[in-house]
Amino acid sequence: MKTNLILIGFMGTGKTTVGRTLARLLDKEFMDTDSEIEKVVGLKIEDIFNRYGEIRFRSEESLVVQKLARRQNQVISTGGGVVLNPENVRALKATGYLVCLQAAPEVIQSRVSRRIRPLLRKDNSLERIKELLKERETSYRGADLYVDTSNCTQEEVVNQIYAWWQQKIKEEIEG
Ligand code: S3P
Numbered sequence: 001m002k003t004n005l006i007l008i009g010f011m012g013t014g015k016t017t018v019g020r021t022l023a024r025l026l027d028k029e030f031m032d033t034d035s036e037i038e039k040v041v042g043l044k045i046e047d048i049f050n051r052y053g054e055i056r057f058r059s060e061e062s063l064v065v066q067k068l069a070r071r072q073n074q075v076i077s078t079g080g081g082v083v084l085n086p087e088n089v090r091a092l093k094a095t096g097y098l099v100c101l102q103a104a105p106e107v108i109q110s111r112v113s114r115r116i117r118p119l120l121r122k123d124n125s126l127e128r129i130k131e132l133l134k135e136r137e138t139s140y141r142g143a144d145l146y147v148d149t150s151n152c153t154q155e156e157v158v159n160q161i162y163a164w165w166q167q168k169i170k171e172e173i174e175g
Pocket of ligand 1: 009010011012015034045078079080081082117118119
């Protein structure tokens, strides 16, 4: 039985906040791939990008994914670009169910300005966000559940995923 719930989705869709609350509700361990990378490298995400570049970041990200995929009973929040590597998606799918959080570009823009995102640091225009979303469209396909968070409170998002998860587990148990 798959016991991990994995949150994927573009920057600013609320993966970390929603993930933390869900973990508490479901009595699972909360893990965040970005925080794990920061621990391993000993630097903040933006400093990893600045010092070593995106390629190094992606390689650390894949190592963290492989490590977490071996563990059970976690809610894992991932960085927005984790899906760019099909190996990451394969490993995550094998170990849990994928829930993809979505949001309209305008909503993403207002949310991402609250924290430094290396990929949007130079240009966080609506055009840039739309371009990145388009580039990643196919990579976000194949999740088990999609939740549009644009017009929802975090509590509503959590409740929706929680209800879906309970149903999923019930189905698994009943076979
Ligand atoms: C990234 C998203 C970030 C972080 C890194 C790269 C991306 O995580 O992993 O800056 O490629 O979309 P969040 O989705 O939590 O912002």
